[in-house]
Amino acid sequence: MIAKAQHLAESGQLDWTGAIDRVQSGTRITQARPHLELEPFGRGLLLWLPSVPDAADGHVVWQVRIDGEAQTVVSRSMWPGVRETVPATALPIARPARQLTVELAAYDQEHEIEVVDPRDPLLVFTDDGRRVPATSSLPPEPAWLLYPHETDTGAPLELHVTGDLHDLGDVPAPYGWLGWTLRRVDLRQVAELRLGDGTPRRVKGARRAQLHLDPPLPGVSSLTGVPVVTAAPTLTLPTDPGVTTEWSVRIRRPGSDQLITEVVTVTRDTTIDTWHRLPRPLVGTYEVIVRGPLGRGLSRTLELVEGLNARSNPSWREIRADGLEPATVRASASLHGLTVTPAMAQLGPKDVTAEVQIDSRTGSTTVRVTPAHMAIQRLGGNGRGAWSLQPLRLDSETVGEGELLVRLPEVADAQLVVKAAGRELQTVVSGATYGQPLARFALAAIADTVGVHGIAQLDVRVDGQDFPVARCTPRRLASSVHLDRDRLVLVDGVHAEGLVAGFYRVYAPWRPPHVVTFNQDLVSDPLPEEVTTAGPLVAMLRIEDPWVPAEWPDWPAADDNAFDIADREWKPSGEDTADDALSGYLAGAGDLPDRPDIAPLLIDLYHRADGLRGRVTCDVRGLSAILRRYPAHALAALAKTRTSADRLVAPLVHSGLIAVPPDAYVGERDETKLWGISPLAGMLATAHRLGEQGGNEELREQVSAVCGEVALHLLDGGNDPYQTVGRFDESALRLAELPIEVRNRLWKAMRVVPGGLLDADERLTAARHLFEVRVQPGLGRVSSAAKELLLVSRQQVHAVSGQRVADAVQARRPTTGWRALPALSLVLAFVARLAARGHTGCERLLPRTLPHHATLARSAPRLVTIDLLLAEFTLIGSGDVR
Numbered sequence: 001m002i003a004k005a006q007h008l009a010e011s012g013q014l015d016w017t018g019a020i021d022r023v024q025s026g027t028r029i030t031q032a033r034p035h036l037e038l039e040p041f042g043r044g045l046l047l048w049l050p051s052v053p054d055a056a057d058g059h060v061v062w063q064v065r066i067d068g069e070a071q072t073v074v075s076r077s078m079w080p081g082v083r084e085t086v087p088a089t090a091l092p093i094a095r096p097a098r099q100l101t102v103e104l105a106a107y108d109q110e111h112e113i114e115v116v117d118p119r120d121p122l123l124v125f126t127d128d129g130r131r132v133p134a135t136s137s138l139p140p141e142p143a144w145l146l147y148p149h150e151t152d153t154g155a156p157l158e159l160h161v162t163g164d165l166h167d168l169g170d171v172p173a174p175y176g177w178l179g180w181t182l183r184r185v186d187l188r189q190v191a192e193l194r195l196g197d198g199t200p201r202r203v204k205g206a207r208r209a210q211l212h213l214d215p216p217l218p219g220v221s222s223l224t225g226v227p228v229v230t231a232a233p234t235l236t237l238p239t240d241p242g243v244t245t246e247w248s249v250r251i252r253r254p255g256s257d258q259l260i261t262e263v264v265t266v267t268r269d270t271t272i273d274t275w276h277r278l279p280r281p282l283v284g285t286y287e288v289i290v291r292g293p294l295g296r297g298l299s300r301t302l303e304l305v306e307g308l309n310a311r312s313n314p315s316w317r318e319i320r321a322d323g324l325e326p327a328t329v330r331a332s333a334s335l336h337g338l339t340v341t342p343a344m345a346q347l348g349p350k351d352v353t354a355e356v357q358i359d360s361r362t363g364s365t366t367v368r369v370t371p372a373h374m375a376i377q378r379l380g381g382n383g384r385g386a387w388s389l390q391p392l393r394l395d396s397e398t399v400g401e402g403e404l405l406v407r408l409p410e411v412a413d414a415q416l417v418v419k420a421a422g423r424e425l426q427t428v429v430s431g432a433t434y435g436q437p438l439a440r441f442a443l444a445a446i447a448d449t450v451g452v453h454g455i456a457q458l459d460v461r462v463d464g465q466d467f468p469v470a471r472c473t474p475r476r477l478a479s480s481v482h483l484d485r486d487r488l489v490l491v492d493g494v495h496a497e498g499l500v501a502g503f504y505r506v507y508a509p510w511r512p513p514h515v516v517t518f519n520q521d522l523v524s525d526p527l528p529e530e531v532t533t534a535g536p537l538v539a540m541l542r543i544e545d546p547w548v549p550a551e552w553p554d555w556p557a558a559d560d561n562a563f564d565i566a567d568r569e570w571k572p573s574g575e576d577t578a579d580d581a582l583s584g585y586l587a588g589a590g591d592l593p594d595r596p597d598i599a600p601l602l603i604d605l606y607h608r609a610d611g612l613r614g615r616v617t618c619d620v621r622g623l624s625a626i627l628r629r630y631p632a633h634a635l636a637a638l639a640k641t642r643t644s645a646d647r648l649v650a651p652l653v654h655s656g657l658i659a660v661p662p663d664a665y666v667g668e669r670d671e672t673k674l675w676g677i678s679p680l681a682g683m684l685a686t687a688h689r690l691g692e693q694g695g696n697e698e699l700r701e702q703v704s705a706v707c708g709e710v711a712l713h714l715l716d717g718g719n720d721p722y723q724t725v726g727r728f729d730e731s732a733l734r735l736a737e738l739p740i741e742v743r744n745r746l747w748k749a750m751r752v753v754p755g756g757l758l759d760a761d762e763r764l765t766a767a768r769h770l771f772e773v774r775v776q777p778g779l780g781r782v783s784s785a786a787k788e789l790l791l792v793s794r795q796q797v798h799a800v801s802g803q804r805v806a807d808a809v810q811a812r813r814p815t816t817g818w819r820a821l822p823a824l825s826l827v828l829a830f831v832a833r834l835a836a837r838g839h840t841g842c843e844r845l846l847p848r849t850l851p852h853h854a855t856l857a858r859s860a861p862r863l864v865t866i867d868l869l870l871a872e873f874t875l876i877g878s879g880d881v882r
Helices: 002-010 443-453 578-586 596-606 621-629 631-638 645-654 668-677 679-690 697-707 709-715 730-736 740-746 760-772 777-800 803-810 817-836 840-859 861-878
Strands: 035-039 044-049 052-055 059-066 069-076 084-086 089-092 099-104 110-114 123-126 142-148 159-163 166-171 180-186 190-195 210-212 220-222 234-237 245-252 259-266 270-272 283-291 298-305 308-313 327-333 339-341 344-347 354-360 363-369 375-379 392-395 403-407 414-420 423-429 438-442 456-462 465-473 480-484 487-491 499-505 514-517 537-543 562-565
Touching (some): 059 089, 099 668, 210 298, 327 354, 344 354, 403 465, 414 443, 423 443, 596 645, 631 668, 645 840, 668 697, 679 697, 709 861, 760 861, 777 817, 817 840
Antiparallel strands (some): 059 099, 142 180, 245 283, 403 438, 480 487
């Protein structure tokens, strides 16, 4: 066994840190697996996505879900369109998350990676940035600790240390991890670490080999974003007193035959120069692999440019009205034999980086020099979630939505200044940034001021100096539009750089918009026939920001820049496809296709119903009823969807899929996968296995990872410890009387540690959301019907279930009006899950309950998901599933 482990370690298939992802069976296209890495001086916490050999068309698409929120990461080879190896890439994890699900599209490869355990949120990384799993002991050497300052209740989280912990320096926590601390510490004199009431992490075992790296050259990285180190690191090979230890050291260049192997025998801790046999200066990518006693080696890939110097004047680039402050980048070599081209580069307002070619007799590489700079980001309010390097353009009508973040050169007091017509109108002090060099402003504070003036300039003031960060203007870009044959013409259009139009097809809204640009006369490029014959169109105008590429919305919002182009004839494509058949039905040119392959389209269509109202004559949401006839196809489609979990809840409810009998509708692989895409879909797909005696350990592990330990407690017959959480009692009435700004101060603004879906804090967060939307028109109708719905539903549920179910509903304090909504959500969940088991009374209720249940799901998807899971787990655990 030891020999086998050593063989696996030598071949790179075994890593002592123990990957915590779970790889599904299937064809493996790469040995390396996605994993977490820490770049403390670079991009922060990263999801590292490995290279993919022999990729078709020279690109691959990774689908990543961060606690159910979908993201797409595309990696391309140097020569797209050619079948060749696609390089590794990385995705910064910009907020604390419990779990990542990673899928390589079009390949049979899937991974699940645990990030933060809410019960024990201490994350430990080796000095070279690899994650140390919570189940592993910590090595007695330098390490990085990442942990929150306090619990969700606001109580301080103390790091308990047995032994002598030496601090080696703090750096700002990764961007987005507000409320967290990142520390580099020396664990050599430490016996044990524990964060709060978490699990003790023992420090034991032999010391590993240690690579001593200088900090990377600030602002300099490879073309793939890896920080560049300019001095060759030394290597310390440890041993125990009186013990002779043999180490194998290998250095190689990826993609080449260049290889140096050295065997070193040490009788005491020895620091060696691992590079002495290589020609100098070192340039390019190097892999260092050190093997010794099992578990004590290391493997590290470095980007080295030995002797490189780079600097910028100014060293910090401020933002101006036209972009970044111009800068001069100078690069030079301090070692003989190193050539740097160009030695100087000028960066204009729209230039972010300078590329520098490095040549030596050992190799060549290209690096990017990115001087430190100010940057702006809008979060929320349809913000793009990416940094911009020039002042933002904000719509005056919606300026109060979300937050504005400004990256600063150092921690400093900052103010947001609102100006109009040369006058200073308002200042807003930055919110808490927890020691990060940022300014953070709630835009709601300036909404009234901007609304009065219409046009306003936003500056950030730091140390008495103002910098432009945004301009607020009315959003209308044209008074009207019309098609002249196959071109769009704007009337009273705005001449603006980056002006484009996206054409949405009313009868095929699941298709992405066709985007066109405009000439100087505000006339667009010609439209292709597939668009001109697609029937009515909606043209959405917007100004593209080249600094912040943004995806187009699923459907245009009803605003001043969305224009209907009606009275367009729809023509069939002539192909027998689900796409064409459903388009024909929406156009009134055919019957509703009753075929299983329209399941993905119906799921996609559901959340566009509001946008299609008045444009199509059918009940768009009602079409989802077909999904219940084809549960296998529907769940299989969900296993491939890129839609976020919350948006899938309503179609699952409205269609009646939440009441399909437990059965094996998809394979076990997709069953497990669905838990990471949509916990509700995961429950529906695995309901036939959740109550198995003894339980499927992999399934139980997945349920626990998504829902928390309370889910297993319920499945095993335990009582719900949080059954009163989320009800609207008398305190909700008092809360409703408070001004919204006071309520916002009472709610915790941000969860520092993510929890399981059924944990108390997650239930409270879901109930809070329902509370804030309780008076929306749709929910108003549900509130009016709540008393009667509760009465008939409770009668049917209590007739076929036990006391535990009755207690769960009663704990929500069923009453009337909007205060009854939490109790109604839970009792409707019991109706659906009992109907799935064939209880006739509940099944007969579904036509009456599902429309109201769907309205709840559209307004409060997280609470509806939680309650359906609670209902299923409670019924299984109590034995009321007969």
